Amino acid sequence: MKRITIxxxxxxxxxxxxxxxxxxxxxxxxxxxxxxxxxxxxxxCEGRPVEELPLIVTKICGVCPGCHHMAAxxxxxxxxxxxxxxxxTKLRDLFYMAHFIHSxxxxxxxxxxxxxxxxxxxxxxxxxxxxxxxxxxxxIGKEVIKQRRFAQEIQALLGGHQTQVMMNLPGGVRKGMTxxxxxxxxxxxxxxxxxxxFSLKIFxxxxxxxxxxxxxxxxxxxxxxxxxxxLVDDQNMxxxxxxxxxVVDTVGAELYKYDxxxxxxxxxxxxxxxxxxxxxxxxxxxWKGFVDGQDSGVYHATPLSRLNAADGMATPLxxxxxxxxxxxxxxxxxxxxxxxxxxRLIELLYSAEHCLELAQDPDIVxxxxxxxxxxxxxxxxxxxxxQRGTLTHHYWTDEKGIVSKVNIIVGTTNNxxxxxxxxxxxxxxxxxxxxxxSDGILNMIxxxxxxxxxxxxxxxxxxxxxxxxxxxxxxxxxxxxQRITRN
Amino acid sequence: MGGIPGLANFSTKEDxxxxxFEETESTVNTEGIRPQPQYxxxxxxxxxxxxxxxxxxxxDVTDVDYFMPGCPPQSExxxxxxxxxxxxxxxxxxxxxxxxxxxxQCDECIRExxxxxxITKFYRPWEVIDDGKTCFMEQGILCMGPTTRTGCExxxxxxxxxxxxxxxxxxxxxxxGAKMMSAIASIIDEKEPSAIDxxxxxxxxxxxxFYRYSLPTAYIRRTMS
Numbered sequence: 001m002k003r004i005t006i007x008x009x010x011x012x013x014x015x016x017x018x019x020x021x022x023x024x025x026x027x028x029x030x031x032x033x034x035x036x037x038x039x040x041x042x043x044x045c046e047g048r049p050v051e052e053l054p055l056i057v058t059k060i061c062g063v064c065p066g067c068h069h070m071a072a073x074x075x076x077x078x079x080x081x082x083x084x085x086x087x088x089t090k091l092r093d094l095f096y097m098a099h100f101i102h103s104x105x106x107x108x109x110x111x112x113x114x115x116x117x118x119x120x121x122x123x124x125x126x127x128x129x130x131x132x133x134x135x136x137x138x139x140i141g142k143e144v145i146k147q148r149r150f151a152q153e154i155q156a157l158l159g160g161h162q163t164q165v166m167m168n169l170p171g172g173v174r175k176g177m178t179x180x181x182x183x184x185x186x187x188x189x190x191x192x193x194x195x196x197x198f199s200l201k202i203f204x205x206x207x208x209x210x211x212x213x214x215x216x217x218x219x220x221x222x223x224x225x226x227x228x229x230x231l232v233d234d235q236n237m238x239x240x241x242x243x244x245x246x247v248v249d250t251v252g253a254e255l256y257k258y259d260x261x262x263x264x265x266x267x268x269x270x271x272x273x274x275x276x277x278x279x280x281x282x283x284x285x286x287w288k289g290f291v292d293g294q295d296s297g298v299y300h301a302t303p304l305s306r307l308n309a310a311d312g313m314a315t316p317l318x319x320x321x322x323x324x325x326x327x328x329x330x331x332x333x334x335x336x337x338x339x340x341x342x343x344r345l346i347e348l349l350y351s352a353e354h355c356l357e358l359a360q361d362p363d364i365v366x367x368x369x370x371x372x373x374x375x376x377x378x379x380x381x382x383x384x385x386x387q388r389g390t391l392t393h394h395y396w397t398d399e400k401g402i403v404s405k406v407n408i409i410v411g412t413t414n415n416x417x418x419x420x421x422x423x424x425x426x427x428x429x430x431x432x433x434x435x436x437x438s439d440g441i442l443n444m445i446x447x448x449x450x451x452x453x454x455x456x457x458x459x460x461x462x463x464x465x466x467x468x469x470x471x472x473x474x475x476x477x478x479x480x481x482q483r484i485t486r487n
Numbered sequence: 488m489g490g491i492p493g494l495a496n497f498s499t500k501e502d503x504x505x506x507x508f509e510e511t512e513s514t515v516n517t518e519g520i521r522p523q524p525q526y527x528x529x530x531x532x533x534x535x536x537x538x539x540x541x542x543x544x545x546x547d548v549t550d551v552d553y554f555m556p557g558c559p560p561q562s563e564x565x566x567x568x569x570x571x572x573x574x575x576x577x578x579x580x581x582x583x584x585x586x587x588x589x590x591x592q593c594d595e596c597i598r599e600x601x602x603x604x605x606i607t608k609f610y611r612p613w614e615v616i617d618d619g620k621t622c623f624m625e626q627g628i629l630c631m632g633p634t635t636r637t638g639c640e641x642x643x644x645x646x647x648x649x650x651x652x653x654x655x656x657x658x659x660x661x662x663x664g665a666k667m668m669s670a671i672a673s674i675i676d677e678k679e680p681s682a683i684d685x686x687x688x689x690x691x692x693x694x695x696x697f698y699r700y701s702l703p704t705a706y707i708r709r710t711m712s
Contacts (some may be wrong), residue, residue, distance in 0.1 A: 002530060003530075010519065019531075019533060021530035021531060029530055030529070030530050032528070032533055034533060034535060036535050036536050037539060038522075039492045039495065040492075040498075040504075040506070040507055042496065042501040042507050042511055043498050043502060043503040043506040043507065044492075044494035044495045044497055044498060045494075046497075046498075047497065047593060047692060047695060048692055049691045049692055049696050051611060051613055052692075052695070052696075056491060056494075056699075059490070059491040059492075059558065060640070062559060072707065080613075081690065083667070084664065123675060156642075157560060159646070160642060160645065160646020160647070160648060161642045161643070161646065163561065164558065164642065164643065164653065166643055166646045166647075166648035167646070169612060170543060170613045171541055171613065174617070174621075174646060174647035175646055175647045182495050183574070196647070217510050245692075250564050263513070264513050267513060268513055268515045269511070269513050269515070270512070270515060271516045271520045271521070272520070272522075273520050273521065273522055273523045273526045273532040274522065274523070275522060275535070276522045276535065276537065276538075278508070278514065280513070316501045320519050320585070333684070348671050354563055370613075372595050373613055375615075394512070400609070400691070402692065403693065405512075407511045407513060409513060445653060462499045
C-alpha cells in the first residue's frame with residue numbers, strides 16, 4: 001500500500017499533517033488529518049486570578065488573540081455576575097469588528113487568494129501574496145495592506161495592543177475613547193465599507209467570472225452535507241460578539257437555538273489516539289463516525305455555517321450580498337466548502353458596516369466604562385464567534401475568583417471532523433490510478449482545509465508557525481517512491 | 488524563557504493530559520483514550536510527537552544566536568533588528584539579547600511616581616478605578632515594572648494595564664520573583680510581621696504573576712508532583 005505524507009501543510013496558522021493511504025490500484029483508501037501539538041491552557045490557567053485569564057488566553061493564538069480575549073472577558077463578567085456598561089459593550093464590539101476585518105483580509109488575500117487569483121495548480125513559487133499582487137496590480141496590493149493596517153491600528157487603540165490585547169476587565173473595559181479618536185475611526189470605517197464592496201467585486205471578477213473556478217466550487221470534490229452552527233441576534237441575523245447559538249440541519253431546518261451557557265447539552269467532544277485535537281459533535285445526535293449527512297452528528301462552524309444558520313446579515317449591503325450568494329448557489333443551505341471564501345467576504349462587508357455603525361453611535365465616547373463588582377457567582381461561560389467558528393470559554397472559580405477549572409472549545413476545533421472528511425473527499429476526487437501526484441494536486445487537497453481558515457495554534461492551543469513543505473510518497477514498508485518539496 | 492506555555496510547569500504531564508482529554512466537562516472519553524506517539528490503524532502506523540513532562544527554554548533545547556524578547560516583540564524593534572542585519576552593521580556577540588533595552592520599565596515609566604509612596608493594601612485590578620496616570624504599584628496594583636526590560640514602548644501601561652513582564656527580566660536580575668519580592672518589600676508601609684502578612688494576603692497568585700512568562704527559568708522552575 002502506498003502512503004502520501006503532507007507535513008507540514010502550509011498557509012494555515014499552526015501545524016497540521018496529512019497522511020493519505022492508497023490502495024494497490026492507486027485510489028485513496030483512507031486519509032488522516034493529524035494535529036501534532038498541544039499546550040494545555042485548560043490546565044495551567046488553574047490557580048490564576050480569573051481576571052488574568054483574558055490576558056493569558058490571548059497567547060493561544062497570534063492571529064485571533066482578540067477572539068480569546070473577548071470570550072474570556074465575557075466569561076469573567078459571568079463569573080462576577082456583572083453586565084458591562086453600554087459604552088463598554090459597544091467598545092468591545094467595535095474592537096471586535098476591527099479584529100474580524102483584519103483577520104478576514106489576511107485570510108482572503110494572503111492565504112486563500114493565491115489559489116484563486118493565481119490559480120490552484122499554478123507554479124508553487126507564485127502561489128503567495130506576491131503572486132496575487134502580480135496578478136491584481138501593485139496599487140491593489142498596497143490598498144490591501146493599508147486596510148489591514150488600519151484595522152490593526154483600531155485594535156491597538158481600543159485594545160492597548162493589536163496582539164497583546166488588554167482591553168477587558170470584569171464589568172467593562174480599561175480605557176475609553178476621545179471624540180478625535182472616534183472621528184478617525186469613522187473615516188477608516190467608511191474606507192472599510194468601500195474595501196468590503198471592492199473585495200466582493202474582485203471575487204466576482206476573478207472567481208465567479210471564471211467558469212472553471214465556479215465548476216470547482218460547485219462540482220469539485222469539495223462538498224459535504226453538514227449541519228451548520230452560528231451565533232445569531234434576536235432577529236436571527238449573524239452576530240459575532242453576542243447572541244444565541246443556532247444550529248440548522250443539512251436541509252436548513254432549525255435543530256437547536258440555545259444560550260451559549262448551555263453548550264454542554266448540545267455539544268460533546270471525543271478523543272482519537274492519532275491526534276492531539278479533539279472532535280466535537282452534536283450530542284443529541286451522537287457520534288456516528290466520520291460521515292456527513294442528515295443522520296451524522298458532525299457539524300461545521302465557519303463563515304458559511306454562520307450564514308447558513310442565520311436568516312441574514314444585520315447590515316444592508318452585506319444582507320444584499322447574502323441574498324445574492326444564496327440565489328446564485330441555489331438556495332440555503334450551501335454545502336460547497338469553497339463557498340466559505342465567499343461567505344467570508346460577505347462577513348468582511350458586514351464587519352465594515354457594523355464598525356461604521358458603532359463608531360457613529362453617541363455611546364461610543366461615553367465615560368461609563370465599568371460596572372462595579374458587588375459579588376461573585378463562581379462560574380461563567382463566554383461565547384463569541386471567532387473568525388474560524390464558535391468559540392467558548394468556561395471558567396469555574398473559588399469564592400475569591402481564583403480559577404479552579406477551565407474548559408475551552410475553540411473555533412477550529414468544531415471543524416476537526418469536517419476538515420478530516422473534506423480532505424479525504426478532495427483526495428479521493430483528485431488522486432486516481434494513472435494520475436501523477438503532482439504539487440498542484442496536493443495543493444488542491446490542501447485547498448479543502450484552507451477554506452476553513454483553520455487555526456491549529458488555537459485549536460490545540462499550540463505554537464503557530466509556517467514551514468517548508470515536504471511530501472513523501474512511500475510504500476507500506478516505508479520505501480520512498482516520490483519526494484516533492486516546497487520552498 | 489518558556490513564555491506563557493511555561494506555566495504548564497505548575498502541573499505534571501499526567502495532570503495536564505488528564506484534564507484536557509478526560510476531565511474537561513464537554514469531553515466523553517470513558518475508555519481513557521490518549522493521543523499516542525505511535526498508533527496502529529488498519530492502513531499503517533500513525534505518528535505524533537511525544538508530549539513532554541517539562542517545558543524547557545529555547546536555549547535549553549537548541550543553539551540560540553540572539554534572544555529577542557517580547558510576547559510579541561514590538562514591530563519597531565523588529566524593524567530595528569532587521570535593518571541592522573541587512574545594513575551589514577556589526578552585530579553584537581552571539582547569545583546577546585537584542586531588540587530591547589537594559590533598563591527596568593520603572594526607570595523610564597510614563598506614569599507618575601512619588602519619591603517615597605508606601606502602601607498598606609494590594610488590590611485586584613477590578614477593585615479600584617485606576618486614575619490613568621499614577622504608578623500602578625502606588626495604587627496597590629501589582630506591576631512587573633521593577634524587574635522587566637524596556638523596549639515595549641509601554642503599550643500595556645498606555646492601555647491602562649500593569650506590566651506582566653513579557654519582555655523578560657533586566658540583565659542584573661537572575662530570578663524575577665526574588666526581585667519582585669524585594670520591590671514589594673520596599674513599598675509596604677508596615678513594620679509588624681502580622682501586619683505585613685495581612686498586606687501579603689491580598690497578593691494573589693504571586694508565582695503565576697512573577698513568572699508569567701519565565702517559569703522554566705525560575706529557581707522554582709516546576710512542580711515536582
